Amino acid sequence: MSSLKQSPYILYSDGNGHIFEDTTLYAVGRSGWDAIAIPKNEWIELPEGGSLYELPGRRGIGIDVKTGGMRLCEKGWAVAAFIPPAHTGFYIAAYETMDDAPTLPLFCYTAAGWLNNKFYVPATRIEQDIRQDCEGYDWVTINEGVDKFLQAYPHNRLVKHLAENCCLTYHCPAARNYFMGRWECPIPSSPACNANCIGCISFQPQEETITSTQDRLTFKPTAEEIVEFTVPHLESAPYPIVSFGQGCEGEPLLMWETIRDSIIEMRKHTPKGSININTNGSRPESVRILCEAGLDSIRVSTNSARKHIYEAYYRPNNYQFEDIVESLKVVNSFGGWTSINYFVFPGMTDSVEEYEALRKLISETNLKMIQWRNFNIDPDWYLGKLGIAETGACLGMKQLLELLRDEFPQLKFGYFNPSIERIKGNFEADFAHH
Numbered sequence: 001m002s003s004l005k006q007s008p009y010i011l012y013s014d015g016n017g018h019i020f021e022d023t024t025l026y027a028v029g030r031s032g033w034d035a036i037a038i039p040k041n042e043w044i045e046l047p048e049g050g051s052l053y054e055l056p057g058r059r060g061i062g063i064d065v066k067t068g069g070m071r072l073c074e075k076g077w078a079v080a081a082f083i084p085p086a087h088t089g090f091y092i093a094a095y096e097t098m099d100d101a102p103t104l105p106l107f108c109y110t111a112a113g114w115l116n117n118k119f120y121v122p123a124t125r126i127e128q129d130i131r132q133d134c135e136g137y138d139w140v141t142i143n144e145g146v147d148k149f150l151q152a153y154p155h156n157r158l159v160k161h162l163a164e165n166c167c168l169t170y171h172c173p174a175a176r177n178y179f180m181g182r183w184e185c186p187i188p189s190s191p192a193c194n195a196n197c198i199g200c201i202s203f204q205p206q207e208e209t210i211t212s213t214q215d216r217l218t219f220k221p222t223a224e225e226i227v228e229f230t231v232p233h234l235e236s237a238p239y240p241i242v243s244f245g246q247g248c249e250g251e252p253l254l255m256w257e258t259i260r261d262s263i264i265e266m267r268k269h270t271p272k273g274s275i276n277i278n279t280n281g282s283r284p285e286s287v288r289i290l291c292e293a294g295l296d297s298i299r300v301s302t303n304s305a306r307k308h309i310y311e312a313y314y315r316p317n318n319y320q321f322e323d324i325v326e327s328l329k330v331v332n333s334f335g336g337w338t339s340i341n342y343f344v345f346p347g348m349t350d351s352v353e354e355y356e357a358l359r360k361l362i363s364e365t366n367l368k369m370i371q372w373r374n375f376n377i378d379p380d381w382y383l384g385k386l387g388i389a390e391t392g393a394c395l396g397m398k399q400l401l402e403l404l405r406d407e408f409p410q411l412k413f414g415y416f417n418p419s420i421e422r423i424k425g426n427f428e429a430d431f432a433h434h
C-alpha cells in the first residue's frame with residue numbers, strides 16, 4: 001500500500017461506545033513511555049476483524065494540525081485498536097492516564113487514526129497464512145462440527161472442553177478450526193503452571209483488578225483422550241497440525257509423561273502432519289524426551305530475549321531464562337522446527353538493548369522462526385510492574401524487522417505454527433490452502 005499523503009486524525013470516544021475523529025489533531029503513537037510521530041508510510045487500513053476500544057480514564061495525545069505541537073484531546077476518552085491475528089503493530093496508542101483510571105484488560109492497544117472515511121493503524125501483515133482470518137469462519141459448519149465430534153467422542157472430556165468452552169464460549173480461533181476439520185487443532189492438557197506471568201491469560205490472582213481472558217483447564221486429560229480425536233484430525237485435515245499448549249491451560253511440560261505417551265501413540269497410527277508444543281520452555285530435559293517420542297516443532301513464549309526482563313515478567317518457579325534457551329537448542333539438535341512466540345511491545349522489543357540480545361538468541365539457538373505477537377497487556381501496568389522508567393534508545397519496529405531480515409535471511413517471520421508441508425517444503429508457498 002502506498003504511503004498516506006498526510007497523517008490520520010486522532011480518534012476519541014464519548015464514553016458510551018461512540019467514536020469520533022478530531023480534525024484539529026493528527027494521531028501519534030507510543031513507544032515505551034514516549035509519544036512519537038508515526039511516519040506516513042507505516043499506516044495501513046485497519047484490517048478486517050480488527051476492533052476499536054475506548055480507553056476509560058485516558059486522554060489521547062496528538063499533534064496540533066496548526067501549531068505542530070503535541071497536546072491532549074480533551075473531547076473524550078482515548079481510543080486504541082485491537083488488530084487481528086497475522087498483523088503486528090508498530091506503535092501503542094498514545095494517551096495520558098488519569099489517576100483514577102482502571103487497569104485495562106488483557107488485550108493489545110495499538111495506535112489508531114481516521115482519514116478519508118477509513119480507520120488506520122501503524123502495522124504490517126507479518127503472516128500470509130489465512131488460518132485465523134475472520135472472514136474464513138462459518139458458524140454453520142462450526143456448529144455441525146461440534147455436534148458431530150461430541151457424538152463421535154461422547155466420553156472425551158477434552159473434546160467437550162474444546163466444544164463448550166473454547167469454541168462456543170471463548171470463540172478460540174484454533175478450536176473453531178478444529179471443529180471445521182482443518183489446519184491446527186489445539187490440545188490443552190495442563191491445569192498447573194510453573195510460572196507466574198504478570199499478564200497470564202488463564203489465571204489472574206485475586207488481588208489483581210483485571211480478570212484472565214479464559215479459565216484454566218480443571219482436569220488432566222489422559223493420553224487415550226488426546227489420541228482419540230487428534231489421530232483422525234492428523235489423518236483427515238488439510239495441512240494438519242496438533243498443538244499442545246493453549247491459552248486455556250497452564251504449562252504443558254508439567255504433563256510431559258502424558259504428552260510423550262500421546263505422541264508415541266499418534267505416530268503408531270499416522271506419520272501425517274506436525275506435532276507441536278507451545279510452551280514456556282522451562283524444562284529442556286522433558287523437551288528432549290518429547291523429541292525422542294516424535295515431537296516436530298516447539299514454540300517458546302517470551303516477552304524478551306533479556307534474562308532480567310524475562311524473569312521480572314514470568315516470575316518463574318524453579319527454572320530460569322537459560323532453560324528456555326536450552327529447550328530451543330534441544331529441539332534444534334533433533335532437527336525440529338523452533339519458533340519463539342515473541343510478545344511485541346514497541347519501545348521494549350525494538351530497543352537497542354533488546355535487539356542485541358535477540359540477535360544473540362537467534363544465533364545461539366539457530367532459531368527458525370519468530371512469531372511477532374502483539375502483547376495483550378495494559379502498557380502502563382506492564383512497565384510499572386517491571387519497574388521500567390526508561391526504555392532506552394529504540395530502532396522502531398519496522399526498522400527492527402528489516403535489520404533482522406537482512407542479517408538472518410533464513411529466519412522466518414510469521415504469527416502461526418507452520419504446517420509440516422511448509423517446514424519440509426516451500427515455506428513461502430501459496431497460503432490460501434495452508
Ligand code: SF4
Pocket residue numbers: 193194195196197199200201202203249250251280
Ligand atoms: S506460562 Fe502461560 S500459563 Fe503459565 S503463567 Fe505464563 S501465561 Fe500463564
